[in-house]
Amino acid sequence: MNSLYRDSRLYPLLVANLFSSVGTGITMTAIPWLLIQKSGGETLFGYITTAMTIIMFLLTPYVGMWIDHISRKAMLLIGEAMGLIIVAIFALCGIAGMKYDVWHLAILFASGSLYYFLFYPTLFAFNQEVFDHDQYKALNGVMEIQGQLATVISGGTASLLLTKVPLCWILSLDVLTYGIAIFCLLFIPYHRSMRKAEKSSFWKKITEGCYYMRAHPSLFWFLLASFMPFIGVMMTNYLHPIYIADVLKEDGSVYGIQSMVYGFGAAFAGAVVPFLLKRIGTELSITVTVLIYACAITLFLLVRNTLVFYVLVGLTAFGNAGTRVARSSLMMDRIPNDKIGRVDSLFRAVGFMIRAFLLSVFTGAVSLQNVLIPYAILSGLLVISGLAVLRLGTSVKKEQSDISKAL
Numbered sequence: 001m002n003s004l005y006r007d008s009r010l011y012p013l014l015v016a017n018l019f020s021s022v023g024t025g026i027t028m029t030a031i032p033w034l035l036i037q038k039s040g041g042e043t044l045f046g047y048i049t050t051a052m053t054i055i056m057f058l059l060t061p062y063v064g065m066w067i068d069h070i071s072r073k074a075m076l077l078i079g080e081a082m083g084l085i086i087v088a089i090f091a092l093c094g095i096a097g098m099k100y101d102v103w104h105l106a107i108l109f110a111s112g113s114l115y116y117f118l119f120y121p122t123l124f125a126f127n128q129e130v131f132d133h134d135q136y137k138a139l140n141g142v143m144e145i146q147g148q149l150a151t152v153i154s155g156g157t158a159s160l161l162l163t164k165v166p167l168c169w170i171l172s173l174d175v176l177t178y179g180i181a182i183f184c185l186l187f188i189p190y191h192r193s194m195r196k197a198e199k200s201s202f203w204k205k206i207t208e209g210c211y212y213m214r215a216h217p218s219l220f221w222f223l224l225a226s227f228m229p230f231i232g233v234m235m236t237n238y239l240h241p242i243y244i245a246d247v248l249k250e251d252g253s254v255y256g257i258q259s260m261v262y263g264f265g266a267a268f269a270g271a272v273v274p275f276l277l278k279r280i281g282t283e284l285s286i287t288v289t290v291l292i293y294a295c296a297i298t299l300f301l302l303v304r305n306t307l308v309f310y311v312l313v314g315l316t317a318f319g320n321a322g323t324r325v326a327r328s329s330l331m332m333d334r335i336p337n338d339k340i341g342r343v344d345s346l347f348r349a350v351g352f353m354i355r356a357f358l359l360s361v362f363t364g365a366v367s368l369q370n371v372l373i374p375y376a377i378l379s380g381l382l383v384i385s386g387l388a389v390l391r392l393g394t395s396v397k398k399e400q401s402d403i404s405k406a407l
Helices: 010-036 041-069 072-095 102-130 133-161 167-186 202-206 208-214 217-226 228-246 252-280 282-302 306-334 340-367 372-406
Strands: none
Touching: 010 041, 010 072, 010 102, 010 133, 010 167, 010 228, 010 252, 041 072, 041 102, 041 208, 041 228, 041 340, 072 102, 072 167, 102 133, 102 306, 102 340, 133 252, 133 306, 208 217, 208 340, 217 228, 217 282, 217 306, 217 340, 217 372, 228 252, 228 282, 228 306, 228 340, 228 372, 252 282, 252 306, 282 306, 282 372, 306 340, 340 372
């Protein structure tokens, strides 16, 4: 682990990710809350989220191919620059006196979603390419802590700013953080690794992740099941604001505080799970964290108290973040770097399909004033996923052992 902290590339990467995550996090906390305050906003937010999920699903294979064929540092910089330009336009319009309508908020939400969509899979592949194999577990833990520190800061800041500061100044802060992130990324030394030229067809190139996973079926189903806590978090990003308003009868400050609580729980997972990986192994660590998430999401069906709600948010944060740290380490260990973008995109594409279906169901349930039905569906899916990783963990570990012996 010490070799990671002596690596000069780590610190500008962390600073860049911290600032861009804080700025975008504040905006992406504010926009959903402002949307659901408008007439029919709850249902509209569901439709917007569903539309963005479909768009990102269609783009996913191409993004995976770009990640494996284009400079990953260049892709990170392009994503930051696009985010800066879009947010700056709306910030300047607001400062000039323009009032933000629903379609303005929709565009801002869409641009923030696309930023996350491009940035995080690229960063994942960039980290695997730049850092050494023995640094992966510590690196994923540090990145999780940093990411959740950004969540805590953005959640706390959003809870303070939402009712006191005009949106145009929140967007101006976002523009500043994008600029700092670009500056830091420019100073990270990067030499693109040599990759074999692929002479296969365009279709083969974008579906390489499918071919690779088809050769490793146990690993595929294990990784897919372990991806479900992340899908659960994406769903609760839509459900929690409505849950807070309709079930807990609380205001926007609770929404901001729950983001902070989530950040603390996830940061704790980032600190603990790398040690857990060394103690009990990657596969068992994933099983434990998925089951924690499944239990916590089930208990939301019984909660009517704000304090208990915060506790469950913390547990879901630990379960999801812990799973992500362990899962990322497993993928970095098992997936070749020249295929990591497309394999990662395969799971994101399947995830988008599941999210689109769930959002369409959940939006209908919310329109009928019954937000607990979606939580019950999530509970069932996560329990099944927990049982799946419990069943498949041994097979995945044995497959890796067989590969190591063959080498």
